[in-house]
Amino acid sequence: MSSNMVCAAGIDDALSESAEAADTGSPTDVSEGPRQPRRVPAGFSRRFQAALPYLLRIISVGAFFVAWEIYGQAQETTLFFAPFSEVVESLYDQVQTSEFWNAYRQTLQPFLYGWLLAMATGIPLGLLIGRFTSISRISGPYLSFLNAVPVSTLVPVVVVAFGIGMTARVSVVFLFAIVEIVINTAAGVRFVNKELVEMGRSFGGNEWQLMRRIILPGSMPGIAAGARIGTGRAVIGMIVVEVLLVSVGVGRLVDRFRSRFQGAALFAVVLSLAIFGVAMLELVRQIERRALRWRRESGLDA
Amino acid sequence: MIKVDKVSKYFQKRDGTDFAALSNVEFPIRDGEFLSILGPSGCGKTTLLKIIEGLVKPSEGAILINDQPVKGPGPDRAMVFQTFVLLPWADVIGNIAFGLELRGVGRKAAREVASTQLEKVGLTGFEHHYPHELSGGMQQRVGLARALAVNPEILLMDEPFGALDAQTRQLMQEDLLNIWQEEQKTVVFVTHSMDEAVYLSDRVVIMDTHPGRVEEIVDVPMPRPRDPDVRRTPEFSELTSHMWDKLRDILKRDQATAAAEAAKKGA
Numbered sequence: 001m002s003s004n005m006v007c008a009a010g011i012d013d014a015l016s017e018s019a020e021a022a023d024t025g026s027p028t029d030v031s032e033g034p035r036q037p038r039r040v041p042a043g044f045s046r047r048f049q050a051a052l053p054y055l056l057r058i059i060s061v062g063a064f065f066v067a068w069e070i071y072g073q074a075q076e077t078t079l080f081f082a083p084f085s086e087v088v089e090s091l092y093d094q095v096q097t098s099e100f101w102n103a104y105r106q107t108l109q110p111f112l113y114g115w116l117l118a119m120a121t122g123i124p125l126g127l128l129i130g131r132f133t134s135i136s137r138i139s140g141p142y143l144s145f146l147n148a149v150p151v152s153t154l155v156p157v158v159v160v161a162f163g164i165g166m167t168a169r170v171s172v173v174f175l176f177a178i179v180e181i182v183i184n185t186a187a188g189v190r191f192v193n194k195e196l197v198e199m200g201r202s203f204g205g206n207e208w209q210l211m212r213r214i215i216l217p218g219s220m221p222g223i224a225a226g227a228r229i230g231t232g233r234a235v236i237g238m239i240v241v242e243v244l245l246v247s248v249g250v251g252r253l254v255d256r257f258r259s260r261f262q263g264a265a266l267f268a269v270v271l272s273l274a275i276f277g278v279a280m281l282e283l284v285r286q287i288e289r290r291a292l293r294w295r296r297e298s299g300l301d302a
Numbered sequence: 303m304i305k306v307d308k309v310s311k312y313f314q315k316r317d318g319t320d321f322a323a324l325s326n327v328e329f330p331i332r333d334g335e336f337l338s339i340l341g342p343s344g345c346g347k348t349t350l351l352k353i354i355e356g357l358v359k360p361s362e363g364a365i366l367i368n369d370q371p372v373k374g375p376g377p378d379r380a381m382v383f384q385t386f387v388l389l390p391w392a393d394v395i396g397n398i399a400f401g402l403e404l405r406g407v408g409r410k411a412a413r414e415v416a417s418t419q420l421e422k423v424g425l426t427g428f429e430h431h432y433p434h435e436l437s438g439g440m441q442q443r444v445g446l447a448r449a450l451a452v453n454p455e456i457l458l459m460d461e462p463f464g465a466l467d468a469q470t471r472q473l474m475q476e477d478l479l480n481i482w483q484e485e486q487k488t489v490v491f492v493t494h495s496m497d498e499a500v501y502l503s504d505r506v507v508i509m510d511t512h513p514g515r516v517e518e519i520v521d522v523p524m525p526r527p528r529d530p531d532v533r534r535t536p537e538f539s540e541l542t543s544h545m546w547d548k549l550r551d552i553l554k555r556d557q558a559t560a561a562a563e564a565a566k567k568g569a
Contacts, residue, residue: 199387202355203401203452204375213404217391294391294432 082264091268100253100272107249110166111238114173118230122181123223129182130189130222131215139182146179151233152240159245169241169248176237181230188222189215221295224288231284235277304331304354304456304488309363311349311514322513323349326363329507329516331490333455336482338491338499338506340545342553346514347492351460354490355381367456377405380449384461386441388433388448394420395429398447405452412451419447422481439470443477450481456488463498475501476530483527496545500538501528508548511556517548 065084072083094100129136162168200210242251257266311324323346331337339347352358354365356375365372388397398416423443433441463471493499499506503522510517524532532538
């Protein structure tokens with residue numbers, strides 16, 4: 001979420017590593033000092049090339065924090081917009097309280113259940129939808145509905161139906177995540193090489209064997225994409241339900257700090273959520289990399 | 303013995319009319335015989351092979367194996383595909399064992415059989431390579447080993463060397479003959495190469511197009527085991543030129559029909 005905002009600063013500026021990078025608007029700024037003569041050793045150049053993507057990411061995020069700090073310091077009061085340093089300080093203080101971790105425990109439980117439930121039902125359902133036209137037709141309307149309606153609007157419905165307990169929160173996380181998992185998995189199935197399926201049939205494979213030995217591994221790219229997007233959506237669902245309706249867990253912290261105008265503490269909680277979301281996505285990406293090693297190595301992925 | 307018994311296959315064209323891919327095809331295939339089906343594209347030779355395989359149902363007629371009609375794929379037959387069709391996520395051993403595993407053989411036992419087949423097709427040392435790390439010829443060796451691993455009585459081969467370069471192709475033909483000589487399996491081999499058909503086969507079924515049907519069945523009386531040098535004998539040239547005469551007539555006629563149809567559409 002943060003990296004997009006510094007794009008305006010331009011890549012060249014970001015590379016200059018200057019603290020002011022985020023404030024200078026032009027990518028061809030001449031104020032980055034004398035240029036280095038282009039006589040760098042090959043080893044350095046290659047290492048620099050390899051590190052460049054990471055460097056850019058770090059610099060991008062760093063520039064954003066710097067801009068945040070400067071804007072925050074420029075405010076008359078830190079009540080509404082706290083500078084980055086105060087937010088970090090607040091976060092540092094909060095992680096040492098049991099309240100913070102209790103809030104996360106309360107929040108993560110429904111997230112974990114809803115997320116696992118969405119994966120455990122979404123992937124098999126996606127496989128069946130991709131494989132059998134009839135199942136695709138039967139489930140089509142529901143998927144279209146969930147896809148077309150913003151899931152946030154279903155949150156009140158869920159709360160009315162299930163109350164504000166664990167069931168309701170698990171349901172919301174589930175509803176947020178399920179559609180992308182199903183749709184991407186089904187799309188993955190349709191990209192499975194049809195000849196492989198025919199080969200399986202030729203060697204006498206039954207439907208279950210074809211599913212497990214050919215369709216499932218073959219549609220891994222789609223499943224992985226679905227898991228990645230679905231995880232992001234589950235994180236959103238987890239927060240939405242707490243912030244919008246049921247004031248528990250991390251959502252209650254947000255509520256409290258908001259009503260007391262504790263800007264730094266509020267931002268700190270949001271920052272911790274962002275860190276959690278990014279960490280979850282990274283976790284899924286690592287699993288995906290493992291599952292798709294054959295694909296990368298066989299040159300099917302760019 | 304396999305009996306191709308008055309097999310016809312119709313497909314529906316987009317305009318709703320029927321199109322005869324195969325019409326009244328009939329010939330026997332003897333046990334242990336190496337039989338090639340030769341014909342230009344559009345003669346239905348691959349369709350015929352898939353009907354013998356059991357994945358395509360004939361519109362009329364039947365395939366009889368030892369007097370039993372084929373109703374689907376069976377353990378007595380195994381297919382080698384033109385495009386190899388290997389699992390990209392499985393290594394060589396995993397691919398060779400795959401057919402056996404689908405037939406219910408345990409993983410360990412299947413891999414043991416796969417190792418012996420691997421040796422037979424000359425892939426020792428490549429057990430744990432993945433398909434993308436192999437050349438086309440080696441990938442087809444995996445495809446052949448996978449088919450041999452299930453120990454079928456009948457080996458069905460759909461232009462198996464069509465995707466390979468000329469040199470690799472020739473080597474594969476020689477190796478296939480050696481394996482066939484040892485294994486005593488019936489081979490039904492679809493090809494559009496006259497040279498390949500004559501070199502490998504006991505008999506060659508030449509097929510005509512529109513509709514796909516048997517034009518002629520040619521005996522190849524050259525002795526076994528067959529040396530690659532038979533290609534330079536007068537008998538070999540005689541047989542291939544006889545086949546070429548037939549195929550050229552079919553191709554010329556098809557060309558003329560296509561041109562006439564195009565002209566009619568254009569007018």
